[in-house]
Amino acid sequence: MDLKEKLTILTESAKYDVSCSSSGSNRVSDKTGIGNAASCGICHSFASDGRCHSFASDGRCISLLKILMTNSCIYDCKYCLNRKSNDIKRAVFTPEEICEVTINFYRRNYIEGLFLSSGIIKSPDYTMELMIKAISMLRNKYHFGGYIHAKAIPGASEMLLKVLGNLVDRLSANIELPTEKGLKLLAPNKNKGDVSKIMHYVKDNRSRHYVPAGQSTQMIVGASQESDLDIMEKSSHMYNKYDLKRVFYSAYVPVNKDSLLPSIEKPPLRRENRLYQADWLLRFYNFKVSDLLDKDNPNFNILIDPKADYALRHIDEFPKEINKCSYYDLLKVPGIGVTSAKRIISCRRNFVIKFDDLKRMGVVLKRAKYFITCSGKYFTNYDFFRKDFIEHNLILEDNFSKASNVMQLSLFNE
Ligand code: SF4
Structure with a gap:
């Protein structure tokens, strides 16, 4: 399979992960390398060719190449396109290919950074070692100084987490669903403890050199039964406990048929939008979850913000x-x-x-x-x-x- 075909498969497979954004990282190239990381809060949208156009709060635009190391996965999360039981075309980038693509896109001015995620191939440790190899090569062989956001693989060893965090600007570990019950039902191979361990470690070790742009996570909205109250309580807990930069909410996209999944035609975008609005109120407007929702009123009003x-x-x-x-x-x-x-x-x-x-x-x-x-x-x-x-x-x-x-x-x- 040639590089172009791999790129098509692995950017397409990456599009359901919205947990990538950039902020707070300031690194200026020492003139022997290429690329600077910018210090600014960023949100973004993705082009279908895999480019992610990110708009900083100060109006600066940052583009991240968003790809998966592989869309092969040993896990079978019900909501995921890349789950092992799906019959889809699979591909794996080599570390050298990741560098080649990133540097070529960077030189052509398509991107200013990389978001690297991955399905789990062989084991969490093996996957993270591959990612580390690619990013380390990018930093040390190609002297790439641009922004890098990597997904930490839950279950990988602390030693690998330490190495990865020293290479990237931002790390994310996706909590995926707000409750253990939801996780057990829809992502039985995953466990909440592995994600919390990553968040703990990053929070305790964060510094100018270790994950300087902080950590983020993603929750899927509407794949499981949890209410908006469950989701917001989880977010609030994670912001307070792990000092997260962002929680990303991703409306469940019905890509798989499964009796455990809701039968919906379209992703619940309006609900996702309400969660982002409420998240903003928590972070910047001094609201508490209990101001917005309670047991008698566990979901946001779809008609009104x-x-x-x-x-x-x-x-x-x-x-x-x-x-x-x-x-x-x-x-x-x-x-x-x-x-x-x-x-x-x-x-x-x-x-x-x-x-x-x-x-x-x-x-x-x-x-x-x-x-x-x-x-x-x-x-x-x-x-x-x-x-x-x-x-x-x-x-x-x-x-x-x-x-x-x-x-x-x-x-x-x-
Ligand atoms: S771990 Fe689950 S969500 Fe992640 S790629 Fe594998 S099947 Fe998909």
Whole structure:
């Protein structure tokens, strides 16, 4: 099999893993090698030719070549295209081929880094040794200084984890499903303990030289029975315990037929989108999982985003007075983000803020107006400050402006 055919097979097989992103790594080439790693938060989308175009928060674009070392696998995870029971074309890159592809793509300016994952061939140790061989060659023989994100293979030895972490910028170990029960059912060869061990080790040993860009993980959404509450509690736990940079949520893509899998036609993209929105609230808006979901209310409202849903369920705590309420109360208002909340706090020291001023501060007034007052004034007659009225308008707005646009984050759309 020639290299081009392998590349086609192994980039196609890699597309279901969304746990790749880059951030926080600063390494400048010493002029004897090629490639720098950039320090910036990045999200990304993937082109069908295997390129991953990643957009940093500062507008810089980073592209990662996303490939599998092999799509052969000794495991049989029910939801995975590459599971051993599937009759698909298999291929294995040699370490030399990984280097060849990466360096050629880098020289042609197609990519600035590599995301390397793998199915499990022979054993976790054997697989990770192959990956280490490739990445080590890339760093030491080709002096490649660009960004590298590798998937750590659960079950591989600590010694190999140590070596791999010293070669790459970011590591991820995919938790895949939020509960042990789900894992046992759909990925019986895997166990949660192996993933936690990796996360523990990376957290304890992280430094400027060891996994400088931190670790991330991925959870599959909708393949098993777990609720959004189960998923968010797991994420919150991992952010706190292992200092994760990101949890990626990947809507289950129905690629296999199996009685244990849900029979759905399309991936639950809207649900995936709600989880990303809620994850953002946890990380940047001081929300707790218990603010958003509870046992009586274990799943996000598909029709309305989690912050608006929170505001409607706590309507008695609104409207918030823009000229008086705290920074954290401002962050609870739909349509007010971190930047606009900071601007409001700063501006109101100098003048009394009116509705007209808010747009200039970056507030999305068409959402925020329902939940605020400016010097005691509501945007319209106070009789309209009613949960049913606001909910109706927000759902209309959300569905008109976004329904046709919902798409899975980080898959193969340019
Ligand atoms: S370990 Fe499971 S999820 Fe990973 S490649 Fe193998 S079958 Fe797929």
